[in-house]
Amino acid sequence: MFRIVRATITEPLLDPDSSAGGVVTFDGRVRDLNEGQAVQALEYEALVDLAVKEGERIIEEALQRFPISASACVHRVGLLQLGEIAIRVEVAAAHRRAAFDACEFIVDEVKRRVPIWKKEHYTSGATDWINAHGNQMVTDDAFYSRQIRLPEVGEEGQNRLKHARVLVIGAGGLGCPAMLYLAGAGVGHLGVADGDQVDPSNLHRQPLYQASDIGSPKTHLAAERARSLNPFIDVREHHSRITARNAESTLSEYDLILDCTDNFKAKFLLNDTCVRLGKQLISASVDRFDGQLLAISSEGPCMRCLWPEAPEDGCVGSCEDDGVLGYVPGVLGALQAGEAIKCILGLGLYGVLTLVDLRDVTTSQVKLRKNPDCPTCGEGTPAIRDGLFVSDLHSTDLIIDIREPYETIVQPLNRVKQMPMSNFDVTDKALKEANRVILVCAKGLRSAHLAVHLRQMGLTNVFSYDGGASDISIP
Amino acid sequence: MSVKRAIHIRYFASMREHRGLGSETVLTTAASPAALYGELAEAHNFRLPQSLIRFALNGEFAEASALLNHGDELCLIPPVAGG
Numbered sequence: 001m002f003r004i005v006r007a008t009i010t011e012p013l014l015d016p017d018s019s020a021g022g023v024v025t026f027d028g029r030v031r032d033l034n035e036g037q038a039v040q041a042l043e044y045e046a047l048v049d050l051a052v053k054e055g056e057r058i059i060e061e062a063l064q065r066f067p068i069s070a071s072a073c074v075h076r077v078g079l080l081q082l083g084e085i086a087i088r089v090e091v092a093a094a095h096r097r098a099a100f101d102a103c104e105f106i107v108d109e110v111k112r113r114v115p116i117w118k119k120e121h122y123t124s125g126a127t128d129w130i131n132a133h134g135n136q137m138v139t140d141d142a143f144y145s146r147q148i149r150l151p152e153v154g155e156e157g158q159n160r161l162k163h164a165r166v167l168v169i170g171a172g173g174l175g176c177p178a179m180l181y182l183a184g185a186g187v188g189h190l191g192v193a194d195g196d197q198v199d200p201s202n203l204h205r206q207p208l209y210q211a212s213d214i215g216s217p218k219t220h221l222a223a224e225r226a227r228s229l230n231p232f233i234d235v236r237e238h239h240s241r242i243t244a245r246n247a248e249s250t251l252s253e254y255d256l257i258l259d260c261t262d263n264f265k266a267k268f269l270l271n272d273t274c275v276r277l278g279k280q281l282i283s284a285s286v287d288r289f290d291g292q293l294l295a296i297s298s299e300g301p302c303m304r305c306l307w308p309e310a311p312e313d314g315c316v317g318s319c320e321d322d323g324v325l326g327y328v329p330g331v332l333g334a335l336q337a338g339e340a341i342k343c344i345l346g347l348g349l350y351g352v353l354t355l356v357d358l359r360d361v362t363t364s365q366v367k368l369r370k371n372p373d374c375p376t377c378g379e380g381t382p383a384i385r386d387g388l389f390v391s392d393l394h395s396t397d398l399i400i401d402i403r404e405p406y407e408t409i410v411q412p413l414n415r416v417k418q419m420p421m422s423n424f425d426v427t428d429k430a431l432k433e434a435n436r437v438i439l440v441c442a443k444g445l446r447s448a449h450l451a452v453h454l455r456q457m458g459l460t461n462v463f464s465y466d467g468g469a470s471d472i473s474i475p
Numbered sequence: 476m477s478v479k480r481a482i483h484i485r486y487f488a489s490m491r492e493h494r495g496l497g498s499e500t501v502l503t504t505a506a507s508p509a510a511l512y513g514e515l516a517e518a519h520n521f522r523l524p525q526s527l528i529r530f531a532l533n534g535e536f537a538e539a540s541a542l543l544n545h546g547d548e549l550c551l552i553p554p555v556a557g558g
Contacts, residue, residue: 262558
């Protein structure tokens with residue numbers, strides 16, 4: 001018997017008969033010190049289904065390997081205080097030696113194989129996730145070791161992923177694989193938004209869920225699964241359908257959005273909101289054996305350069321009407337996660353529509369052309385862009401570096417105000433008070449875009465530095 | 476009488492379902508993607524209006540009124556929404 005429990009462990013696990021000459025009980029307890037740091041409490045988290053399966057397997061192995069009559073193990077999850085029992089192992093055998101040996105075997109194997117993590121709360125206020133019992137510590141180095149080895153990732157890329165803020169909208173056929181690969185890659189701030197509950201018809205293509213989840217909200221299940229997979233990331237749940245009313249406030253906390261929705265209305269809403277807020281968008285859709293994939297940067301080209309007006313929902317098929325095999329959105333959702341990771345690493349492929357045909361297993365790519373009259377990413381009214389770019393700076397200018405922390409760490413700009421675009425406060429009083437506000441980013445694209453946005457909001461004293469942070473000299 | 480051109484057509488997503496084929500080569504007098512789509516829609520009862528179809532001509536998005544040349548490859552790309 002192997003169980004994961006929340007409640008305090010008090011009772012014995014076995015009730016051995018008189019053939020048992022010895023019963024060995026081991027209690028693993030919360031200790032006040034780990035690697036020199038004073039510990040205040042521990043939080044255990046388990047991938048419960050997997051943990052129970054693996055735990056049962058270990059118990060079974062112990063029964064076969066040692067001459068014992070019974071064995072059991074219970075592990076707690078949740079918040080534990082100092083001195084509380086985290087794990088109890090009990091073994092009954094005719095002779096004590098076998099009972100001791102089997103007990104040690106079970107404890108060692110549980111430590112080694114069962115997916116349980118602990119978060120240590122130090123008295124210093126700091127916290128740290130490590131693998132249960134410290135025997136084999138899961139450090140983030142070990143977790144990401146295979147991908148850090150890639151020259152395209154490396155330590156710097158992993159750091160970028162850690163600071164990335166990605167929102168998956170739609171936790172369905174596309175969103176499920178996308179969530180898993182983004183969580184696995186170590187996207188440090190991962191959000192999931194969906195208003196639906198798990199329906200029986202979802203399960204064949206949405207492998208985050210199981211039959212016992214039917215009726216439960218998808219966002220919570222998806223978030224929990226991502227947290228269990230990777231204890232080093234922060235996962236947020238937005239249990240609501242994205243609408244025009246909440247899109248801007250929900251998206252504003254993120255830098256990159258995955259459109260895993262299943263209707264044109266939502267797709268075009270996300271397209272427009274992302275361009276307006278300066279977010280990157282990775283959109284995908286499926287129809288039977290076909291898929292389409294498109295990455296959009298806030299400068300465009302965007303979805304409306306191709307389809308200026310959103311097609312009516314229902315004009316082409318849906319998974320509900322036409323049917324779909326589970327792996328089709330699976331492939332496209334995995335590709336979305338991959339494109340998102342590449343965008344974060346600076347390898348993004350924007351403005352190219354990728355057509356995936358899984359009947360023939362072929363892909364085709366068509367480059368989008370930016371439509372200057374695009375209602376979403378077009379040039380806008382000329383007056384707004386007048387004199388937008390400046391290259392001469394004065395000592396009275398308020399210069400703002402809008403790059404993200406992972407960029408400014410690598411290439412800092414001194415004596416300028418830092419306000420990352422992802423966290424830009426348009427109500428900051430300094431913006432209005434300054435004679436001129438000059439925005440600087442890496443290449444001058446984002447700064448131009450944000451300057452247009454701020455001018456549209458009435459801040460006509462905003463300009464974009466014509467160039468990037470690498471060729472600026474601060475007066 | 477107009478000259479007939481051979482155009483290699485590739486159908487995607489619901490277009491492929493409607494046509495029942497992934498690709499075909501047609502001989503046509505149609506001079507533009509719009510005209511060719513009109514011919515095909517009539518022959519095969521396509522229900523999507525031409526305004527919803529995007530045309531990629533030899534790997535580049537093209538206007539519906541672009542000029543078709545003998546030997547061109549034309550992709551018919553409908554919008555896709557499922558997820």
